[in-house]
Structure formats: structure tokens, C-alpha cells
Amino acid sequence: MIRTVSIASSILLVVFIGVICYLTAQFGNGYDMPITNFIMNPVTDIAELARDNFWYTMLHMLPYFIISEGLLIYAIVKFKAGEGKVASKVHDNVLLETVWTIIPIISVTLIAWPTFDILDHINTAPKSDIEIEVKGQRFSFVYTYLEHDIVVADQTLIVPEGKNVTLNMTSVDVLHAWWVPSFGVKYDLVPGRTTQIWFNAKANKKREGTYTLPERNMKLGAHPDYEFYLGQCAELCGPNHADMMIQVQVLPQVEYDKWLAQKLKEKEEFASTF
């Protein structure tokens, strides 16, 4: 009976893992959502570097996975106690132990090595083309385009493609974090200090189908033909943390100029009402 339970359970485990893989592969289909993650849809060079580094790391860990899980399963099958079986008395082997200490040191170095250059790239903001001030508050982000003094509160952040965008971020209350997975950027917003991130994104035309984002918190003030990238606050900030959404749209320069002109016009009209 125990054997039946074990076999049934092994099958069940394989089934569950299979289902996880299937669901991952199906991810996003049928929901008409922007596919927003750095693996499937990287839009900045940082995100692409992160995606490549992710697969590089996975590749380096794969032999260890195969060897350890493989040997474990093999041992379980091969060394079951039985009639006439005698246990080995070997309980050390200096060569083996040295090898399995040194080789992982090499592997870990190989895995870590390329990450420092990527980190340097992430941390070194190039000459900024557009500076945007981000204020985090409970529970929305307020963006101010410094050059034009345009404020976009809790709406889609629109940026032109191919330009270095710098975000200078701070919080007016508690810790928040700005995270857009497709852009490969995330950083905390800390009250009393300014943190900075930068990115340079590509514009992509929107996928077939319509995005139907929920009404709550999402006001679409942008171009209908280009992809949106979703993000969220990534540092618990209180009861409505789950509602603190981020939406960014990258437009080709021409469309961005049109949007900017529209915004400047709105600003003038508003100012003239006083």
C-alpha cells in the first residue's frame, strides 16, 4: 500500500510540475494584457542584459541541478536495502571533497563575474535627456517633467524612445519602490533622500487585441497604438499598497512631441483660467 501511495505521489508531483510549466508557457494568453516581465518582454538595454544574465546563470546552475538531483534519485533507486545487500564503509575521500569545494568556487566566480559590469551600467546614469521627478505618496506616484514643469499625477508616464530618462525619486510619507519589470529597473523611494534610476527604452506597437485594464487607478491618457508597460509599487506602504500601479508608455519621438505639445497646451489653458 505504501508503494502504491509512493508511485501515485510521484506521478502527482510530476503532474504538478508539468502544470506549472504549462501555465508559464501560456502566460498572458487569453487575458489581453501587456506582457510585462524582463524575460519575455525586455524593453530597455538594462532589461535585456538582465534577461541574458538570467539565462546565463540558469545555464551555469544546470549541471549542478542535473548532477545533484540525478545522483540523489539514482542513489534512492540503486541503494535500497534488500536481501544480501551490505552497506559500504567509505566515509571520506579527500580528492572528491577537494574537487567539490574547488569546482563550485569556480562556478560561483563565473556566475558572479559578468554581473558587476551590468551593475556598473545600471548604476552609472549617462547624460540625461529627460529628467523626471517622481514623488511617491500613499497610494500613487506623481511625475513631474522638470524641463517643462508638467505634472502627471497617477497617470501613464509617457517617455520618448531612445532617450536617456532619469528619474529622481523621493517619498513624501513612507517607503515606496518604483518597479517596472519590462524596464528592468526597481528602486526604493525613501523620505528625506533622493534616489535615482535611469533607463533608455524602445517603442513597440501594441499587440493585437485590446487591453481592458480595470477602471480603478488606471487613467489612460496616452496613445492607443503603442505598448503599455505595467509596474507596481514594490515596497509595502500600507493598506492600499496593492492598488499603487505604475503605467509607462514609450512613444516614438514624433508621437511624444505631439503628446508634449498637447500637455503644454493644456497647461497654458489651465493657467489662463486664473
Added chain:
Amino acid sequence: METTTIEKKSIGNTIYNWAFSVDHKKIGIMYFVFSAIMACIGGYLAGIIRTQLWSPAGDLVSQEMFNQATTIHATIMIFFVVIPAFNGFGNFFVPLLIGARDMAFPRINSFAFWLAVPAAVLMIASFFVEGGAQAAGWTAYPPLSGSKYSAGPGVDMWIFSLHTIGLSSILGAVNYIVTILNMRAKGMTLMKMPLYVWTWLVTASMILIATPVLSAALTMLLTDRMFGTGFLLTDKGGDPLLYQHLFWFYSHPAVYIMVLPGFGAASQILASFSKKKIFGYHGMVYAIAGIGVIGYLVWAHHMFTSGMPAWLQVAFSALSMCIAVPTGVKIFSWIATIWGGTIRFTVAMKMSLGFVGMFVIGGFGGVVLANVPMDIQLHDSYFVVGHFHQVLSSAALLMIFASTYYWAPKMFGKFMSEKIGNLVFWLFFIGSNTTFLSQHVLGLLGMPRRIANYVARPEFKDLNQLATIGYFLMAIAGILFLYDLISTWMRKQETELSADPWEVNDIQETLEWTIPSPPPEYNFEKEPEIK
């Protein structure tokens, strides 16, 4: 045989004997029972979380309540389930394994246990005060956990509860260290100690050094909240990042505190049921010590996106990668231990093998997170949640179950049920892999953690539902485990078990299997001598 008039044992007598006991064995069992009770509450809170996250717009509870649930679930599981449960086995078996009569300080031992009880009461009571329990995450970062954004006594009760259980931990640690260093039987040099004792020596050292730092962080938070100090508040000249550094200086070693005893138990169990000595004993000792030391040097890998200079990111990243090496040594040694052995697939053995298989995957997640560009993508996402649950549910929870099945004959004088134990193992193993592997994927796909709903991201639904199914499998496993515990306790044992009921001591040669099951109060008739 002489017959004496035996005093009829009343309930009051029994309670007195247990409550006022300074016997490490009774205290160990009390810690274990305490953790089992708290596990029901911790598990229940996890149920609220997973049920809410079944659907994108889940509204089983309010967002405020959800944040309380995630916070207190974590706090209870860490401080009131895993650490006390291992403490239960540590208290019972460390003196036995070194041939000692009791711990070095039996009364402090009892005091430390009884500190845990009011700590637990405070923690649970915090749900019922105005404002509810602490809801800023078990990490309780200010300013969210400060008086402005978390008014009400919930956070203060949480802090006092942790101070209390922290003191309990520290006193216990002193006991372990002094006992292990001073009370080993004649002939038992440090390099002849069972690996389980080594893991406790290192764990206790970590508890002793790191916990006071947590207390410091919590005290600053408390005085900022109650007395208007400005340690952690920017408008008073303080810095929220100070809290983060101090908190993680404890909390990273804390995770090793939670897994090292599990590693020790695995070494004992895997060797016992393969009829082999542990492979590479010396390497294992250095690996345990290595994990203990490096564990102190990596804390800021929890803060890569918080606001730190680039050179510090590089340093912590490199050090965090280093921990993979001693951990790898242990995994390979465990596999080499069972290699060529004759494996008996008892429940404890299956669980230990399951632990090794799961921990490898959890370890890979750790290597991914140690690398800063990756961490920038994955910090505060479900990848982290999946990672730490994968390592903890294997090295901590599964090994707590395994330790129970392995050592029950010694502790209670009865075997637990292998039949129920098999169900517990398979349900828990399948459930935890289902839930936590799904969460690794969810994190990669961009789902943040600590969100009460994912209305705007309905594409996360399928994997969340799979994760919830896994939870319910684990919950059933937990209930079956408790059922097995209780029915074992209530079962009458007709024939007394031998000193070595598993018949492992011809190869194992550890002292707990040389004395009766359960042991007499004095443990050893004659002080053992080790050749």
C-alpha cells in the same frame, strides 16, 4: 520485586511536574508542543493569504487585515514555530548526544521556555487591540511602522513580544554553548561530536551575537514611536536605512538559525537509515562553521534596492555568492553518505531525502538573488517569497517532521505511525513544491509581494490558484501530522521499546540510542566514555 505505595497521579500533580520542571527533556517537549500550537495559528493565517489570492479581486478580508495576516504569519512561523520546534529537539537531544546529565543551566532553561508563552500571548492579543496587529510586514520598516502610519498598540505589542522571545532565545543560546563546550563526556573531543551538536553550537553562537542587534533595532523603533526619539525618522534627523541594516544584521543569520538544526538532523537521519557513517565529517564541520561565519557578512543583500553605494552592492553580492560553496559541500556530502548504503525508507528518511532534493532548488534561487542585476528584478517579488519558503519548508518544516518521526521512539517511548507519516510526507512534499515553485515563476513574471489583490494583473491568476492548491495539500499534511502526534501520545505502549528501536546504533554510535526509550530523568547511569 518490592512494591511501594504509589501516589495516585492527579492532573494537578502532572501539571506541576511539567510546569516547574527543569529537566531538559520535559522542557524540550514543552517547546515542541508550544510550537505545534503556534503552527496552527501561523498556518491558519497562511490560509487566509492563499485563499484571498485565489482570485485577482479576492476580498476574503480587507487589505488592512491581509497585511496583518502576512505580517503575523511570518512572525509566528519564524519566532514561534520553527525556532521553538528545533529548540525542542535541541533541548532534548544535545545533552543526550554529548553524554550529559542535563543542560548547564537547568533553571535558566525553564525560565527561557516560560518567556516564550507570554510572548506568544502578546503576539496573538495584538490582533484584538485598536488598529489590529502589526501590518507593516514582519520586517516592520519605518516610517510605515512608526507612530504616524501605524497608530495603535499593535506594533508596540509586536515589539515587546519579540523582545521577550528574543530574550528567551538568547538565554537558550547561552545554555547550549556552555553545555556543549563544558559538559561533553570524557573522550568526546569537539571533532568527535555528532554533527547535530555542531549545528547547535554554531546556531547558538549566531543567536547569541545577532539577536541583541535585532533588539537594538526594535528598541529604536519603540522609542521613536513612544518617546519621540528620532533614530529612524528623517524629519528628526534620523534614517530609515539604519533600521534596515540593524534588522537584517540579525535577520540574515536568523535564516541560518532556522536551517542549521535541520541540517544537523538530516546528517543524523541520512546516516542512520543508510547504515553508513556521515560522509566527510571534517568537511561538514567546516561547512557548518563557514555558513555560520559568512552568514554574518551578507545581510545587505536584502537591501540592494534600498539606497546603498555601488561598492557595497558588489561586496555583499560577492559574499552572498560565497555561501553557495559550503552549502554545496553539505549537499554533496549527504548524497555521498547515502551512496553505497543500504537505504531503509522510513518516513524520517523519506523526509530527509525530500529535504535534500528541495534544498538544491532553493539554493539555486539564492544564487540568482545574490546577483545584483537579478535581484533588482526580483527583490520584493514572489520570487523571494518562493525562494525563502522553498528553503524553509524543506530545511525547517520538513526536517521538524523528520526529527519527530526519527526521535519519537526516544522521546515518547513509542513509534509514530509510518502509514500516516507517509501521507504527511507526500502531501507536504507535493504541496510545498507546487506552491513555492509556482511562486518562483510568479516573481519572474513580475508579481510583487505583499499585495492583497492583483486586480490589474489578472494574468497571475492561474499560478496563484496552483499555489493555493499546494497550500491546502500542506494544510492537510499538517493536520494529519498533528493527528499522528496526538494518537501516538494517547496510544498505550504494551512492550517497552529497546534503547535502539530503529537498530541504527551499530553504525551511528550516538549516545541517545544507548539509554532507555524514553530516558530516565538522570539520562545516563554511568558517565559515558568515548574511545
